[in-house]
Amino acid sequence: MSTAPKTWKEWEKPLIELEEALGKLQELANRATGTERDRLLEKIKGFEKRRDRYLDTKYHNLSAWEEVLLARAEPRPYTLDYINALFRDFIELQGDRRHGPDNAILGGPAFFNGQRVMVVGHQKGRTISERTHRNFAMSRPEGYRKAIRLFEMADRFNLPVISFIDTPAADPSVESESRGISEAIAASMLSMFELRVPTIAVVIGEGGSGGAIGIGIGNKVLMMEHAIYSVIPPEGCAAILWRAPERGAEAADALRLTSRSALELGLADEIIPEPRGGAHRDPAVAAESVGAAIQMHLDQLCKMSPDALKQHRYERFRSVDGLREASPSDLPLGK
Amino acid sequence: MSTAPKTWKEWEKPLIELEEALGKLQELANRATGTERDRLLEKIKGFEKRRDRYLDTKYHNLSAWEEVLLARAEPRPYTLDYINALFRDFIELQGDRRHGPDNAILGGPAFFNGQRVMVVGHQKGRTISERTHRNFAMSRPEGYRKAIRLFEMADRFNLPVISFIDTPAADPSVESESRGISEAIAASMLSMFELRVPTIAVVIGEGGSGGAIGIGIGNKVLMMEHAIYSVIPPEGCAAILWRAPERGAEAADALRLTSRSALELGLADEIIPEPRGGAHRDPAVAAESVGAAIQMHLDQLCKMSPDALKQHRYERFRSVDGLREASPSDLPLGK
């Protein structure tokens, strides 16, 4: 476990070499003619097959820790990438009516396949200045309070809510505590439970504990294939349990934080498959899959009455851990 | 008008002299015997009559400006005085869940004549340090947001709302503006319009513009005899209109800010009579009158259904200015 990678780029190394080789072959092929050209094209096909095989093998067998690194990778599509690809006429509304704007959570009404919806999501940044501007997608209390405003508006105007989750955690600074980050997260969840419109939460990257579930109360909770969802960052878990933050890979395994685990545990409703090699290799295809999944669930949910939607959401989270009807005999330690 | 008093103490001067004389007579009478004693007691009676006559005459004929000065007088009973006199088991709840406590508006649940109610009111201070602590009863946004919490709680738990109004104005500082004092006042009014429990607002002293009406959306709006209710402080009005803040007395007249004017204009529902010479001369009697008035209106309102209460409040403020059904012919300038 001491050989656990530190970044997703480590396992992309062979890939980069392969693709460099591919590039050179393509150049040669472009200049070649006749059988030489045919030979080169054949070789290219072979290399492409090897690349695809590598991607297939690797990306279907990532360790939990590798999934963590991948979920955090900068080239992955972020909330605004999905909004741009899938939504039309998005109008960001910024006011929390309390303190100020929050750039780590954004939201507003938009058209999704012609349907009026409210979209809310964490937003990461790619460049250093973007990341700072977005506070690394760590929302402060005002982000959740803005989200509450948008949820309530969605309820009044009958707009389904789509939320995109992608945050390492809520902002844990002194300022955030001063303004009640805990209350803001709890109140945001409470507000989502009160809604009488469909809510769909999509974990697109990092589902980081309270900061994530704060906008995650969906009638349906979907996860991208390479997204994670965890009660604590694995490094933090390792630090607390073993006083060894470097044992994050072990903690990642133990925490069962991958999309597959979440599905198995019944905590996610669907995994959205990503293109070969991850969403960042083909964001357009990734967005298409996300859009299709949202549309499918939206169609189902829109058939339900407002009261039924609220009750459905309650039932979903009430029963999610299988304990609702638990009696002593259900549980190993029960007497 | 240049001889307008600067403080309510000016017209109490003759009174103070009278009462000093009374005190001396009483002392003499205590030491005297026989006819001398009878003579002194007779004299005392005479002095008391004179005092009462002075109080009756003066306090039934105060100018608008004198009403302003009296409404602001420190010995007048404040919200906590009424709470202590009329309510039992008052538990102040301080959190606005956003920024911090506000000492200019306080509130919490209490028993009123055995009935569970929510009481909210502006609170002034008497000593310099109390006044500073209470921010001169000028509430900041958090005061109104705390009030909203209490109103919503009252609605959930079916507690009638009693609000006591006594503020020169909402706090106009840079900090208040930063945290949205305007939004807070408006949202507080909005929240009161949403309530499905009885609401009774009592203007006990200064009803200072937006700061006052922010917690003033009562099914019934009562005013103490010597309370005022105004869109702007008369000094401010004079400053804007005539660039002469010293002409406050004139502005007070023009603004029609006395309880009698408010009743005549249909903007107050009842005037609560004060003891001879004002509430401060006998706070216990004043509180008794306030309590009786609240109880009477509460009894009436409690007969109404939750929906009817909300509708009643809407109708009251919708129609308060007589314009609802206005057509051109109703108005002098109409064509």
Add this chain to the structure above:
Amino acid sequence: MRLGAKSKTPTFSDAFLQCARCKKTLFRREFEANLSVCPYCSHHHRLSAAQRIAITFDVDSFVELDSDLASDDPLSFPEYSEKLAGAVAKSDRLDGIVCGTATIGKLPVSIAVSDFGFMGGSMGRVAGEKITRTLERGADRGIPSIIFCASGGARMQEGLLSLMQMAKTTAAVERCRSAGTPYIAVFTDPTMAGVLASYASIADVILAEPRALIGFAGARVSKQAQVVKAPDDFQTSEFLLKHGMIDRIVPRKELRDTLESLVALLGGGK
């Protein structure tokens, strides 16, 4: 309709005028084509209600309502009747609020536009009544309401009756909420005091034009109360955005499109 019969832009001569902010000389034609925004410093000059309606809503879609509601002088307040008569004569209107119905992107909306030129857009009984009717029309007809704010605050010459307009208009906002009809406010220069502290601040969506003056307390009151020094952008659109009180600052040339999208997105009724 007597919309803007006598409305004026800052004058210099017939063909030229001077920017109120940067003082540069501007061609009137260019200036008006640019929606009265200075091409040099992008200062958004005040618009009359008529101009605002013309540049915002679908051509010829505006139907004015309640134009015959006239302010009067309920308290016999000194000098008020004269001032009112003057404002009426100057504007050829009976009040500073112009309201009615219109369409935007072909969708029906209930609208009100405040004209700062009419006694500083101050809110008396009639202004409050027109705002209230606008919001109620939105609620009753199941269509969005759009209000352009421009006001110094409550009209003190109507005393407590003006203060009551804060409550009355707020009650009307509650009707929109109950009906599930959207209410969009646009803060233009200036949006102050009793207007800001009532119906304006509790709109579902709040847009503001750049650098508009927006605040609770008049500059004088505010200065007296200042313990903390006011920041340079105090009581501007930018200050309010920074403090979460509004949703977007929208340059005038994008305002129409933004409103059109919002109306389409937030829809009408449940």
Add this chain to the structure above:
Amino acid sequence: MRLGAKSKTPTFSDAFLQCARCKKTLFRREFEANLSVCPYCSHHHRLSAAQRIAITFDVDSFVELDSDLASDDPLSFPEYSEKLAGAVAKSDRLDGIVCGTATIGKLPVSIAVSDFGFMGGSMGRVAGEKITRTLERGADRGIPSIIFCASGGARMQEGLLSLMQMAKTTAAVERCRSAGTPYIAVFTDPTMAGVLASYASIADVILAEPRALIGFAGARVSKQAQVVKAPDDFQTSEFLLKHGMIDRIVPRKELRDTLESLVALLGGGK
């Protein structure tokens, strides 16, 4: 009931103990008569769930429910089974939350008390379930719910299942709101992280004992994230009161009366 069969107070000897804060030596009898509050520095020492129930609710009124719900190890998390077995053995209880019904001032209430002694009061599936059932009982029976919080946060050994308890318990708070039944939370030392950021912070009324540690982020995380230096009272009851997040700080000896009044005042059901 196995309430507090093995509960302990800070030991020194049988007759004496040492204040955890000022380190003064205290007579155990006096200390316990004083509700485990130091008579010198008024430090409020932690109480076991059994002690808490004994000093708060009407004598013999507590009926424990759901005591047979036992934590298990759904993820086969390293070392968790052993830790859990240890906690169970030490406490002779199956989980850190003790819940059921009781009366206070003769009025019925649904209650839950967290015992920090059981794995730091951390919230796993069973703790979340017991909190949820407590709130649902309040809603279903139309009686107030009272929850004494004491927790380091979510129990990470149950992974995402623990995180889901934040949502589940919040859903239960929503049930109380819909039913119109009051929910009162009391923050005791410590109330942290996943517990604070879910059901704890959205109680109708929040009381806290003096100087309790209350916060979102653990000290380590918080320190890393600090741009601003934390004030001395950071993450204490006093800090939260100062920022409007709680309603009152109530010394332990007044807590019972305050709760009794609140229950009588806020009543049950609509």
